[in-house]
Each structure stands twice: as C-alpha cells, then as structure tokens.
Amino acid sequence: MKQLLVFLGITFLGYTGAMAQMTFHSAYEIKKAVELLDFNRRHSGDISKFLTEANINGSPFLNDEFIEGSVFTTSKTQFVGVPLRYNIYNDQIEFQLGENPVQALAAPETIEMVQYGEYTFEYAPFTNAKKIKRGFFIIEEKGNATLYSKPQLIFENAKEPAAYQDAVPARFLKRPDEYYIRVGKEPAMLMAKKKDLEEVFPDHKDEISGFIKKNKVKPNDQELLKELVQFYNSL
Known part of the structure; x- marks a missing residue:
C-alpha cells in the first residue's frame, strides 16, 4: 500500500508538472x-x-x-x-x-x-555603469529573484608580423561567464564583487549575509549562486 501511495504521488507530480507546462x-x-x-x-x-x-x-x-x-x-x-x-x-x-x-x-x-x-533566454534590463541597458541572458534559476548567466568573449584585431614574431590573425577569445541577479522587476545586477551578493537583495539582510558567509558564496561560482537565489526565494 505504501508503495502504491508513493507511485500515485509521483504520478500526480508528473501530471501537475505537465499540466503547468501545457497551461504556459x-x-x-x-x-x-x-x-x-x-x-x-x-x-x-x-x-x-x-x-x-x-x-x-x-x-x-x-x-x-x-x-x-x-x-x-x-x-x-x-x-x-x-x-x-x-x-x-x-x-x-x-x-x-x-x-x-x-x-x-x-x-x-x-x-x-x-x-x-538546454538554454532558455530572457531579454531583460540590467545596470551597466549606472545606466540601464537591456540584453539577452541565460536563465539559471527562476523565481522572484532570478539568476542569469551571460557568456563573454573579446575580439582581438589582427597583428602584423614583427621582428621574431609571426602575424597573428584576428580572433574571438572566450572569457568566463558573468553572473547577474534580478529581484522582482528591478534591473539585473552584475555579481562582480562579494558585496554585490548582499546589496542585490532588498530584504532579509541578516539571513542573506549569514548564508553567504556560511557557504562561502563567490560571485563567479554558478552552483553556489543558484543555492543563494534558491535560499532567498524560500524566505
């Protein structure tokens, strides 16, 4: 009987998940x-x-x-x-x-x-040099607070041959992803420094600060940032 209840529970969860997807x-x-x-x-x-x-x-x-x-x-x-x-x-x-x-x-x-x-993109506002801009972001964790990743690369111009150096063609170079957090309808904020992890959240300051210190959350660690956003959304 217990096994049957577990099976029915899993079936119900799968059904409600499918219904939510259909409704969307x-x-x-x-x-x-x-x-x-x-x-x-x-x-x-x-x-x-x-x-x-x-x-x-x-x-x-x-x-x-x-x-x-x-x-x-x-x-x-x-x-x-x-x-x-x-x-x-x-x-x-x-x-x-x-x-x-x-x-x-x-x-x-x-x-x-x-x-x-495997990607879901949103076109969202974000702050850049105290100005509000908009761009595409990959959703990593969705909720009242949302974690975005933004792939990065740079373009290097071609270099002419020089003494003891061959010519170097122009090239695109990948760089580590940047991470942004958006709370509610506010513009997304770049997580560049540790203090950004606390400043982005408008409330629950003590709980957020404690979670960051306890789990040693860093602004470039995607998995820990996910956990931080999940924690905030649970408060």
Missing part, C-alpha cells in the same frame, strides 16, 4: 517557424544579410550550429521549430530558415523568451 504554452498563439520571417520583416523594416568574417579565428557564437527551438513574444505568440543560435559578440539571437539569409531577431524588446536545446 496554451497562453500563446502558436505559429510555424516560417511566419517568423514575416514577423521579423515587420519589426525591422528590412531583411539584411548577416555579415561573416572568414579570416577571424574562433567563433562569436554560443553554439555554431543552429538548434531548433521556440521564440515567445510579449504579444503571446510562440514561433515553433525555429533554428536558433546566440551571437555572444553582438548579443543577438539569430535564426535561419531554408535558403533565407541568417537574421537576428528584430525588436528584441518584443521577445519575452527564447528556448532551444
């Missing part, structure tokens, strides 16, 4: 990927070709190959079956359908969420 998706008008071309045209005013640099080493992309996914808009439209990739350097979500040129999603402020492969 049913809030959107689902359209085929090809209709994204028209959506993009209407928001950008034009379809421009994507420029590539064949002589640059490295890659500006999180994933070089396109991965099929979905695009959710703020007007509650979901475009399904869209081949997607993220351009780290340009901070753009790109897509390509058939023989059409590669395009970046136009008017990203109309994009609520992008999902493909």
Whole structure:
C-alpha cells in the first residue's frame, strides 16, 4: 500500500508538472517557424544579410550550429521549430530558415523568451555603469529573484608580423561567464564583487549575509549562486 501511495504521488507530480507546462504554452498563439520571417520583416523594416568574417579565428557564437527551438513574444505568440543560435559578440539571437539569409531577431524588446536545446533566454534590463541597458541572458534559476548567466568573449584585431614574431590573425577569445541577479522587476545586477551578493537583495539582510558567509558564496561560482537565489526565494 505504501508503495502504491508513493507511485500515485509521483504520478500526480508528473501530471501537475505537465499540466503547468501545457497551461504556459496554451497562453500563446502558436505559429510555424516560417511566419517568423514575416514577423521579423515587420519589426525591422528590412531583411539584411548577416555579415561573416572568414579570416577571424574562433567563433562569436554560443553554439555554431543552429538548434531548433521556440521564440515567445510579449504579444503571446510562440514561433515553433525555429533554428536558433546566440551571437555572444553582438548579443543577438539569430535564426535561419531554408535558403533565407541568417537574421537576428528584430525588436528584441518584443521577445519575452527564447528556448532551444538546454538554454532558455530572457531579454531583460540590467545596470551597466549606472545606466540601464537591456540584453539577452541565460536563465539559471527562476523565481522572484532570478539568476542569469551571460557568456563573454573579446575580439582581438589582427597583428602584423614583427621582428621574431609571426602575424597573428584576428580572433574571438572566450572569457568566463558573468553572473547577474534580478529581484522582482528591478534591473539585473552584475555579481562582480562579494558585496554585490548582499546589496542585490532588498530584504532579509541578516539571513542573506549569514548564508553567504556560511557557504562561502563567490560571485563567479554558478552552483553556489543558484543555492543563494534558491535560499532567498524560500524566505
């Protein structure tokens, strides 16, 4: 009997999880990927070709190959079956359908969420040099407080040959991810220093400070940052 109750409990949890997923998706008008071309045209005013640099080493992309996914808009439209990739350097979500040129999603402020492969992106506000900007972030932990990661890379110009040194081609170099925390509707804040871990949370200061010290949370440790955000969301 006990085993039966455990089985029924697991089944119920799976059912409610599936129902929640269905409810989320049913809030959107689902359209085929090809209709994204028209959506993009209407928001950008034009379809421009994507420029590539064949002589640059490295890659500006999180994933070089396109991965099929979905695009959710703020007007509650979901475009399904869209081949997607993220351009780290340009901070753009790109897509390509058939023989059409590669395009970046136009008017990203109309994009609520992008999902493909293991990634879920949000286009969110964040603070940068005391100014509020917007960009794409990968969701690592979602709740009242949300943990984002943001892939990083730099571009180095080509170097001419010099004495005892060969020429060096231009290249993209990957750098460690940056982590941001967003609480409620406030702009996301970069976790650059230890003090940022406490300053980002508007309340429960003592509990947060104690958790950070006890668990030795660092601003570049993704797993510990997840635990910190989970802890705050549980208070």
